[in-house]
Amino acid sequence: MKVTYIGNVLTLLAGSALSHTSASPDVPYPPHVAKLMNLDADPCEDFYEFACGTWTAQTQLTPAEARRSYSFSTVQDRNDEIVKQIMQAGGDDEVSRLFASCTDTASMDRLGTAPLQPDLERIQTIQTVADVFQVAGELRRKGLIFLSESAAYPDMKDATRNVLYLMPGTLSLPDKSYYLDDANWAKYGPPLTSYVKTIFKLAGLEAHADQAADVVSKVEKACAAAWLQRAWFKSAANTYSPTTVGDAIRDYPLLFSSYLTGTGALHTTALSRSSKVINFAKPLLEALKQLVATLTVDELRTYLTYRWISENAPSMTTEFRDAWFQLFKKTLEGVKEPEPTWKTCVATVTANLPNLVGKQYFDKTSSVEAETTAKQMVKLVEAAMADNINNAQWLDADTRAQALLKLSNVSDLIGHSGHVEQFDFVIQADAFRANVNNIASAKYKQMLAKLGKRVDKTQWDMPASAVNAYYSRPMNQMVFPIGIFQNPFFDPSFAPAENFGAIGSVVGHELTHGFDSGGRMYDGDGNQNAWWSAASTAEFERRADCMRTQYSKCDIVGESGSVVATVNGNNTITENIADNGGIKLALEAYHAYIRDLPAPQNIKNDKLFFVSFAQNWCAKYRDEAVKKMVATGVHTPPMWRVRGVVMNSAEFATTFQCAPNKPMNPSNKCAVW
Structure with missing residues (x-):
């Protein structure tokens, strides 16, 4: 709704919820406030x-x-309990089925690495560097963010229209300083190496585990050296470098052309060679292009294998989940043990189906x-x-x-x-990884459909x-x-x-x-x-x-x-x-x-x-x-x-x-x- 100023706004508030009182200047702090305070402090x-x-x-x-x-x-815990009750209510809707599949860790253990195998086999067919980025694009439709990313957002200089943005991807550790500061790397490098080796072994790739750990360290340290300082992104001028699809294909044959061929974005009717593309971090994309040129097909294939296994690790067997926890929660956040499965799944289901979950929450608590x-x-x-x-x-x-x-x-x-998610597939109560992949694919298609369209406010x-x-x-x-x-x-x-x-x-x-x-x-x-x-x-x-x-x-x-x-x-x-x-x-x-x-x-x-x-x-x-x-x-x-x-x-x-x-x-x- 559009907020407008209507006369004296105070007259609108007479008798409203805001007018209740439970404290006075003589006793300024009600008990529920005072109990948190240290009244002896100055x-x-x-x-x-x-x-x-x-x-x-x-x-x-x-x-x-x-x-x-x-x-x-306090509020999030209370809200999570409400959402959990909604998800556990036994209804046969998308939210309940996705939650059931997420909490069904027995099925994850029973399936083992089977959900991974078709994609790992696809990665092994890679013969060229261009193949690496095309396959990475195919996996983007299932949720993987690799070395580069493209997505539809409002044009920063014509906010009524969605255009394609070319952006850098992500790394394993939180920030470039984790790689480049010697003390940080001495602390966080070994756990990263251990994680890579562990998940390769769990995926049945034990013979490649040591090599993979070396490749991941090499690639990510090189990427970190090229990464821009976070303050660089504060400048609006820095993050707006317009180009066209045709020029991006020419300038970034791997990070853009091969990658978007894999995602299917280059085949959408909304994009032509003259379509606008915003290069969100041009100096970094240029540096990544130079970096990729120094890597072999084997190194890039190995790195893509690592990224895909790691992407899936939180929804695989107990051993995979434990390995993921050891690095990303215990080492990087200091957490001592995993949170309850239901709480993780409330967050995961909400992230995948935010509007459906939000509507059910609103209906229950409005x-x-x-x-x-x-x-x-x-x-x-x-x-x-x-x-x-x-x-x-x-x-x-x-x-x-x-x-x-x-x-x-x-x-x-x-x-x-007022929107809800709608899909042309059925969410299964016992196939969590497949559900998440299917949802990611559907959302990627929906994102591409926004290109060239008016922004929906x-x-x-x-x-x-x-x-x-x-x-x-x-x-x-x-x-x-x-x-x-x-x-x-x-x-x-x-x-x-x-x-x-x-x-x-x-x-x-x-x-x-x-x-x-x-x-x-x-x-x-x-x-x-x-x-x-x-x-x-x-x-x-x-x-x-x-x-x-x-x-x-x-x-x-x-x-x-x-x-x-x-x-x-x-x-x-x-x-x-x-x-x-x-x-x-x-x-x-x-x-x-x-x-x-x-x-x-x-x-x-x-x-x-x-x-x-x-x-x-x-x-x-x-x-x-x-x-x-x-x-x-x-x-x-x-x-x-x-x-x-x-x-x-x-x-x-x-x-x-x-x-x-x-x-x-x-x-x-x-x-x-």
């Missing part, structure tokens, strides 16, 4: 400890957990109150953003006008997707059960699954301060993404467009650089009490801008909401607001999970998502009466919006 010294200290002290990760968040994990609240809160936060833009004196008049135009064009999807990228939300740049759209509008993010019985601090800050965060260092490159129609003046751009970057520098000084203390990583302010800049802007918008929206309420509901409780925001991010992480998050993620780890935001908030310092230059009230504050 909020001006460490607000994260103040808001979350008792919870972090009392919470222990289970052996199957790499991380746990008070808010996100709340008119939650949906109404979501829509109301979005209106209030957007009104706050309009005020923020109007009051931003550093914006010149033309840039301000364009920013307001973009804001007025923001659309919102709330609840669940009603499509969702998340299921309704997700405890998450997102902003889409080409859609200029915010999406809020109903799964996140649950306690402790939202509850009708909560005081307005609590709801606005918790879920309101999430809404503000997503809206700010439209105006962060990446989002600002897109106009109100979702197109990359230089709508910022030079002067406003320079001031924006000055403000963003302040934040980049600030967050790059944030050390993360691990389980042992020592520093295990440091935040990368460049990689996390868009999220940090959104965090800081989001809390400001939520606070302004909260104040606007209570302004016209009768006493005593119109009395501010900003302490509860800030604590409720902070408790979104009460979390525990294993050291390896933190390292992986910092190396690969765009989000700052939770403790600094709290501290960084309040350090930059004058309103926070006033609320908690923090003296100047206290740790949570530095004199140098960073603010973009």
Whole structure:
């Protein structure tokens, strides 16, 4: 739905769920909030400890957990239980059958490597390097991402149309630093080598296991050396190199032509030699082209064999699953033991059938109150953003006008997707690998069918059960699954301060993404467009650089009490801008909401607001999970998502009466919006 401003938005909220209260400034923290807090801590010294200290002290990760968040994990666990009940209900629908096949580990053990054999035999027929990439393309239809990838997405400069993107593939380890840093490779290289050898032996290829381990190390270390730094992808100009199908065939005969011949994409009627292709990472694709030229057919065939076995390992026999767990969960995330099969399968089925699962979840849990609240809160936060833009004196008049135009064009999807998956095959209750391959193939065909077509703005990228939300740049759209509008993010019985601090800050965060260092490159129609003046751009970057520098000084203390990583302010800049802007918008929206309420509901409780925001991010992480998050993620780890935001908030310092230059009230504050 398109959000519009209708007169005085506050009149729409009379008697709504937002107007309930359960706390007052005299007793600012209700029991369910206070029990997480360390009230002996000084909020001006460490607000994260103040808001979350008792919870972090009392919470222990289970052996199957790499991380746990008070808010996100609590809601996701509850949602997973609901989805499990739906999947176990005994219905003969696609969701129940896929779940049954996923949990049927006995059938996986009984089948052994049989599901792998036809494709392994196909790989063994490879005679040329071109064959390698054609077969890799054939396996892409079953879900494999190899050294390159092509997919349909909205054209960044004509967001109404889907075009083909040429992109790099993936590697086994999370980041190039895992390969190129000597200490990291000494730690993670041997487990990778062991994994390769193990799965080759399990696949009946023991004679090739040692050679395969050497090849995988050689290929992936070379790829890692060519890989671009993550900050490179932050530039919209870097990731938009338009070409044509004909030129891509000429320039990338293997990574594009042979690969897309295998996928079938080059045979679709939507593509001609003049069709537009966007090279998403041209320097990397050029480097990969040069790298491939140095590898033999045998090496590439062996590497493709490894990638296909590894792709299938989580859905094969117990031995395969254990090998996969040892590398990807135990080594790379610090997890001690696998999570219950049902929980893995809830996530897997949801990932494969997000709309069907989402609809069933929504039908079981839908709340008119939650949906109404979501829509109301979005209106209030957007009104706050309009005020923020109007009051931003550093914006010149033309840039301000364009920013307001973009804001007025923001659309919102709330609840669940109106689409459901439909296939021309039957999902079997005892053939999980075949099911997953068939679903991947069907989705690939559906993706190709989008080429050249108008973008459908009603499509969702998340299921309704997700405890998450997102902003889409080409859609200029915010999406809020109903799964996140649950306690402790939202509850009708909560005081307005609590709801606005918790879920309101999430809404503000997503809206700010439209105006962060990446989002600002897109106009109100979702197109990359230089709508910022030079002067406003320079001031924006000055403000963003302040934040980049600030967050790059944030050390993360691990389980042992020592520093295990440091935040990368460049990689996390868009999220940090959104965090800081989001809390400001939520606070302004909260104040606007209570302004016209009768006493005593119109009395501010900003302490509860800030604590409720902070408790979104009460979390525990294993050291390896933190390292992986910092190396690969765009989000700052939770403790600094709290501290960084309040350090930059004058309103926070006033609320908690923090003296100047206290740790949570530095004199140098960073603010973009």
